[in-house]
Amino acid sequence: MAIEVNGKSIETDEEGYLTNLNDWEKGVAEIMAKEDDLELTDEHWDIITFLREYYEEYQIAPAVRVLTKAVGKKLGKEKGNSKYLYGLFPYGPGKQACRFAGLPKPTGCI
């Protein structure tokens, strides 16, 4: 499978995650969001940016609690919870947001 971003064809796996993580650019997130009927706002980008920075440092997506805590610190305590994140990413912050951010799919008993 592949998605078209700015005239380039970028390969994804059968679940829609980037095959090559280095292929990521902002347009990837925008196209993926469009396919999921979502419009990316600044709030979405805050999360996507945090995910990418965390991945850069730790080679894995942050745990849900790490993510909600970081969001709470940055955007205020009332936003530091899963409900806020599910509001932004209805398919789950772990999976949908990671996909938009170009991260591999978290696996395991989650």
Added chain:
Amino acid sequence: MAKAKFDVPELTEYVDVPAIAEGAMAHLSPFVAKPENNTDLGFPGELVDDWHDKTLEKLNDLRKRYRSLQVYLDACVKCGSCTDKCHYFLGTADPKNMPVARQDLLRKVYRRYFTFAGKYFPKLVGAEDLTRETLDEWYSYYHQCSQCRRCSVFCPYGIDTAEISMAAREILDSIGYGQKYCNEIIAKVYKIGNNLGLPKGALADTLEGLEEDVEEETGIAVKFPLDVKGADILLITPSADFFAEPHVDGLIGYGKVLHEAGVSWTLSSYASEAANFGMFIGSYENMRRVSRRIRKVALDLGVKRIVFGECGHAWRVAYSFLNTLAGPFDFLDPDYPVPQHIMEFTWDQIQKGNLNIDKSANDDMTLTFHDSCNVARATRMGDKPGGQIEIPRNVIKAVCNNYVDMHHETIGEKTFCCGGGGGLLTDDLMEIRVKGALPRMTALKNVMEEEGVTHMAAICAICKSQFTKVLPYFGMDMDQIVCVHQLVSNAIILTGQKTEDDAQEGEEAQEAEA
């Protein structure tokens, strides 16, 4: 909530045995493993050219290796006891999801090639040739079995469909037809140490964060130690406990109990996983390889005890097979169970009066308990039969005022699977996961309506994740599923911890002084 691309079964008062719908689930198969993940596990990367001969060779090998498998393939008398006992049949109406029919998918090939009657009079005994289509059918329907073993409870011969399903998956792996979800995850355990692929740095960062949170909340420095040499207890827990919700609240609960018990303990970054998906794919070699990591780290760190966290199938592997796979554990302290379940540990502490409990902390909830299939039907806790059913309930009742059981036909050894066990907890199998959750969702809905239950507790990472995902499909809330140790965590008052009452009394005292 994700929009369903299939019909979600409607909840009614009872789960009726459905009228059969031939082929209703024939379309569903999980993603196939990438070649490199198959080879990481010691299997051929892709379907081998001589799959026909290799399949029969492997089947022959397995029936000789496991006498039980041969017995199960021979013993069925088609009495029909099992037919309406599988949650996947009840939720899908596909007759191939009846346990006997699922067994027959393998049995018909076994009969054709390995029995006298099947060789000479195949039609009379339901024996069939092995074809390329057979493999696809196996791949589909043996991944619609969560190996929960409920059917075996009702089988007069004790035929264990889980073991047949494991054998079928082992055969498929051996010819290069592996499942993506399981094989990718086992490969991650070998490379990184856990199912998630959580490296040491991220694990340490996550644990540090938990220490901060607990201290902020309670004022007490509860530690979550990692890789501590010379610690007495090695805690092996599913990596989902580090990552997901509500799992992490359970981990905080273990931490608080271990802190209050005053024991020295540690987690390991090398064996940072309790789960053992080697069992799901029926591979003794992989199950052993995963288990050996625990032995190695126990020896390296010099621990005296091993305690397992809340993970269903891990406890089956630990309780029933660990000694065979990775023993002998003669270097551990024989005064304690080898290994021990965190539930046994906590119950022991409660009985000794070592924990200061405020049950009213859980008064906003009325609880029920979902018995995890592997714990309920394949293990034990404590020193009495049925301890694995009793002890988790004892712990809940010790920390909560409001507890109600679900219908007796749906708990204990007759418990219904969550719908996501046995290597099915993957998005590509969401349809069978949702449909298979029907019996449990029905039982839960009934106690919600009749008894005012608000939350369901579980002691398995898969159950917790599965319910988080499927509850919303049935109009319920994802955070209705909680960990048993999350309840413990809510109720425990740590030594030196200031409670709200203390704060109030303090204020009053100050006012009186002034």
